Amino acid sequence: EAGVTQSPTHLIKTRGQQATLRCSPISGHTSVYWYQQALGLGLQFLLWYDEGEERNRGNFPPRFSGRQFPNYSSELNVNALELEDSALYLCASSLDGEKLFFGSGTQLSVL
Amino acid sequence: GENVEQHPSTLSVQEGDSAVIKCTYSDSASNYFPWYKQELGKRPQLIIDIRSNVGEKKDQRIAVTLNKTAKHFSLHITETQPEDSAVYFCAASRSGGSNYKLTFGKGTLLTVNP
Numbered sequence: 001e002a003g004v005t006q007s008p009t010h011l012i013k014t015r016g017q018q019a020t021l022r023c024s025p026i027s028g029h030t031s032v033y034w035y036q037q038a039l040g041l042g043l044q045f046l047l048w049y050d051e052g053e054e055r056n057r058g059n060f061p062p063r064f065s066g067r068q069f070p071n072y073s074s075e076l077n078v079n080a081l082e083l084e085d086s087a088l089y090l091c092a093s094s095l096d097g098e099k100l101f102f103g104s105g106t107q108l109s110v111l
Numbered sequence: 112g113e114n115v116e117q118h119p120s121t122l123s124v125q126e127g128d129s130a131v132i133k134c135t136y137s138d139s140a141s142n143y144f145p146w147y148k149q150e151l152g153k154r155p156q157l158i159i160d161i162r163s164n165v166g167e168k169k170d171q172r173i174a175v176t177l178n179k180t181a182k183h184f185s186l187h188i189t190e191t192q193p194e195d196s197a198v199y200f201c202a203a204s205r206s207g208g209s210n211y212k213l214t215f216g217k218g219t220l221l222t223v224n225p
Contacts, residue, residue, distance in 0.1 A: 004154075035215075041217060042117075042216060042217035043202075043218075045213065045215075056212050090155070098160070098206055099157055103154060104153075
């Protein structure tokens with residue numbers, strides 16, 4: 001069974017640009033979660049999607065947004081990139097809303 | 112919202128020794144407490160979890176304890192091995208409901224020296 005897949009693996013952008021990150025959950029999982037992992041800050045909750053709807057978001061500005069498609073895949077968009085947005089962005093999916101299965105992440109570098 | 116504090120941030124032990132990582136949480140309504148292990152360059156993976164109706168749970172060399180009154184929970188690893196070296200994250204959430212959000216601690220870098 002395929003795990004959670006994320007693309008791209010690495011993404012390099014310049015300040016002010018937009019970034020789009022993609023995630024495919026484990027087959028059968030309807031919930032997708034996005035986390036930001038910046039050095040020394042652990043895993044910061046960004047967004048939760050379930051059945052195509054945004055269910056909850058963390059303390060991030062509105063330029064962080066996303067959506068979930070009918071096939072439950074998801075994308076995270078970050079507009080007006082800032083240097084401090086450089087981080088590993090992890091997507092996770094869940095069947096029961098508790099146990100999260102993480103992807104390998106997208107390393108975003110903002111220059 | 113929930114706030115999870117994790118200590119220590121780094122921990123170095125000799126192979127065969129025990130390691131203990133402690134976390135505290137702020138939301139008394141939190142009822143689900145998982146622990147994730149992230150090896151260098153890898154994705155976080157769930158290693159054990161505990162619910163608020165249980166005080167302790169064991170799985171081979173790892174165990175978790177929960178003190179609801181004090182709002183703290185701990186991960187215990189016995190007979191540590193070099194492959195236990197990783198970053199460990201604790202987390203807390205209110206399981207279920209529309210306001211679900213898993214809040215993580217900032218992680219503990221465990222190094223097991225051979």
